[in-house]
Amino acid sequence: MMRLHNIGLSLALVCCASASFAASRQLGVDEAVELALSQNPRLRGATLRQGAAHDAARSVGAHMLPSVHLSEEYQRYKDPFAITFMPGLAPFQVRDVDNNTFVAAVGQPLLGLGHIAEDYLALRDQAAASDANLKAARASLTEAIQAGYLRYFESRALAEIARWSGKELGEQVNQTQARLKAGVLTNADLLRVQVAAANARLQEIGAQSQAEVVRANLLAAIGLDPSDGEIELIEPTSLIANASELPADRAAFDEALNRRPEIARDRLLGKSAEHTKRARWLSLLPEIDGEAAYVRIDGQKFAPPESWFVGVKATWTPWEWGSGFFAARAAGRQAEAAAQDLASERSTVATEVQTSLSQSRAARFAVEVAEKTIAAAQEAYRVTDALVRAGSATTTDLLDAQSALTGARLNLARARYELAIQRVTLARVIGR
Numbered sequence: 001m002m003r004l005h006n007i008g009l010s011l012a013l014v015c016c017a018s019a020s021f022a023a024s025r026q027l028g029v030d031e032a033v034e035l036a037l038s039q040n041p042r043l044r045g046a047t048l049r050q051g052a053a054h055d056a057a058r059s060v061g062a063h064m065l066p067s068v069h070l071s072e073e074y075q076r077y078k079d080p081f082a083i084t085f086m087p088g089l090a091p092f093q094v095r096d097v098d099n100n101t102f103v104a105a106v107g108q109p110l111l112g113l114g115h116i117a118e119d120y121l122a123l124r125d126q127a128a129a130s131d132a133n134l135k136a137a138r139a140s141l142t143e144a145i146q147a148g149y150l151r152y153f154e155s156r157a158l159a160e161i162a163r164w165s166g167k168e169l170g171e172q173v174n175q176t177q178a179r180l181k182a183g184v185l186t187n188a189d190l191l192r193v194q195v196a197a198a199n200a201r202l203q204e205i206g207a208q209s210q211a212e213v214v215r216a217n218l219l220a221a222i223g224l225d226p227s228d229g230e231i232e233l234i235e236p237t238s239l240i241a242n243a244s245e246l247p248a249d250r251a252a253f254d255e256a257l258n259r260r261p262e263i264a265r266d267r268l269l270g271k272s273a274e275h276t277k278r279a280r281w282l283s284l285l286p287e288i289d290g291e292a293a294y295v296r297i298d299g300q301k302f303a304p305p306e307s308w309f310v311g312v313k314a315t316w317t318p319w320e321w322g323s324g325f326f327a328a329r330a331a332g333r334q335a336e337a338a339a340q341d342l343a344s345e346r347s348t349v350a351t352e353v354q355t356s357l358s359q360s361r362a363a364r365f366a367v368e369v370a371e372k373t374i375a376a377a378q379e380a381y382r383v384t385d386a387l388v389r390a391g392s393a394t395t396t397d398l399l400d401a402q403s404a405l406t407g408a409r410l411n412l413a414r415a416r417y418e419l420a421i422q423r424v425t426l427a428r429v430i431g432r
Helices: 002-023 029-039 041-062 113-182 187-222 249-259 261-282 323-390 395-430
Strands: 025-027 067-076 081-083 092-109 231-233 287-300 306-315
Touching: 025 029, 029 041, 029 113, 029 187, 041 113, 113 187, 113 231, 113 261, 113 395, 187 231, 187 395, 249 261, 249 323, 249 395, 261 323, 323 395
Parallel strands: 025 231
Antiparallel strands: 067 092, 081 092, 092 287, 287 306
8 A cells, every 4th residue: 555655646746847847838949030020029119111112112102103083072062053145045054063073184294204213223122221221230130039048047057066166165164073073173263164165155146146136137138027036047058168160350240231120221222312402403304294084074064974084294393492402402411411321330230240259359369368277276276175173274274275276266157158158149230
């Protein structure tokens, strides 16, 4: 009976563990990026604005095609209108009580096609610039998610190092208490070790708190509930293990100029401004349109029931107190400003590429130095611990060695994650 009870208890524990595992959700960095790109509210807003820009361009482009206008006008008068031509004759009714006029007209811009086409090209380039802007936003969001993952696991690694440091110091506290009772050490030695253990605990708590903050911000950026404790983040080992060679400065800059969406956006905005400038100058010319219409009139005796015509219509406003001229000049200055924006963006990209490459090289060098330092720190701590046990070194020496070892571990963890973060940033800066 006891054996059956134990089996039942074991099955219950297995079921509970399975249910807990099923309830948790593991989320890798690639899946997180996909979710963020599809759910992030700001990115969705940018996508909608992109669609609006393309629709606006299509709307203006449609004005280059023939347009059809239909109108139907019904009028009911109080009395019919009649004219008496000679006394004694019956009056001649000119207009009935009910009148109806139907017009079907077709219009086609002729000379105005010039500025309409330029307006369309301007908006088309603006829409293409919105595509590039959306691409830049997607790249920035991808970088933020990947860097957030790395920051989160960096904080967890620092917390784990602080925990192991606290564990080692806890053992030192026990050993110091034993030596204090034996009269080998003083109470001051015990207090120093206890303070060091407390500091290690504070470091662990601070790193854990930082990890929670990074996790909440990361889930919010993805579009998930920051308070959802069932989501388990998976460490991005592929980003940490990235060992690809860093590109040369000139090659990285040339690649960035060809691939960065911000450069493409400003270039397209410059082209759009040039088209707008030409459109404003062309709009100063007269408007000449071709037109054709069919007209049907009921209730009017002196008007033909049906008629149609074809013709040309010209309109021009030769004087409007310089409104059109100043609009054209303003568009020209906007085009010059767009060219300056492109030059400024090129300079910004060059600075970002140089900065990112320098920081990546520094992070890689820091990893190499930290890997060499940690072996020496471990050996120094081992030797100092042995000397303290033999009575040839003091507690202060041991705490210094332990602090150096903890610092070396922290530096190595920070350097590795910082190198991974810099590589993520470099990928975005170059346009990959």
